[in-house]
Amino acid sequence: MTWVSNAPIRTKLITIMTLTALVALLMATSAFILYEYWAKKQDTERQLVLIGDIISWNSSAALAFNDADTAREMLAGMQTRKSVLGARLYDKDGHLFAEYVKSGSDSSIWVEDDPVAQVLRRTPDFAQMSWLELFSEKIASLYRHYISDQTGAGEFIRYGQRLAYRDSYIHYYKPVLLYKELIGVLELVDDQSELHAILQAFYLIAAAIVILTAMAILFVSSRLQRIFSEPLLALMDAMRAVSAKKNFQFRVSWLAINRGSRFSSAQVPTNSAI
DSSP, X not given: OHHHHTSOHHHHHHHHHHHHHHHHHHHHHHHHHHHXXXXXXXXXXXXXXXXXXXXXHHHHHHHHTTOHHHHHHHHHGGGGSTTEEEEEEEETTSOEEEEEEOTTOOGGGOOOOOHHHHHBOOOOOGGGOOHHHHHHHHHHHHIIIIISOXXXXXXXXXXXXXXXXXXXXXXXXXXXEETTEEEEEXXXXXXXXXXXXXXXXXXXXXXXXXXXXXXHHXXXXXXXXXXXHHHHHHHHHHHHHHHHHOOTTOOOXXXXXXXXXXXXXXXXXXXXXX
């Protein structure tokens, strides 16, 4: 950074103050952006789960009575949510029962996996778990054993909802249960477009705040540097006057020296360094 070493004192002071404030601002903004992304992502998942709960509850009768037309009408209600590209309802054997695909979407949004396998609760791999995951699993098992009334409720233990991220899509799998018996599986596909729209607007606002704040920091630092540079310049002018004119009657304002505090450097910079 040769240009900093050769820069005038004013430029050095402004650069130091501006960079210090900008580093603190960028660190705070980065932390806020990461938190906002995590919070919005969690909110999107919660909304998808809520929609899936409602549809799975209402579609249990259609599955039980093998009414595919009613099931398709319920899935078509997903067109009110722009980010949902498709919804599928499978029977208990994993065969397609009813389907809704948003206009403009194609079959590439689907993943040809066994839907029943997606909602099966997997046996935990304790060897791959962290201490926090092991602790959470232990608490959950104690709750199921001592508090929750699950004696004989095999289906409640065996099946559970699942969120899977594939490419840019969220696949939500929800078991459809009737009297704790699996009668079908619901799959929703969300492209996260609403999440991306919210985050894009947030990023633009954050970028504008950073730019405006940086300009304000630059303006304030350019004014604050005078507190140090002006007394120093006044003292240097006095030293040059004494050296050149041998005028030992020259005096520097006490107020100027006091504002500049003490100067410990033994060398006096030249005009080209200021």
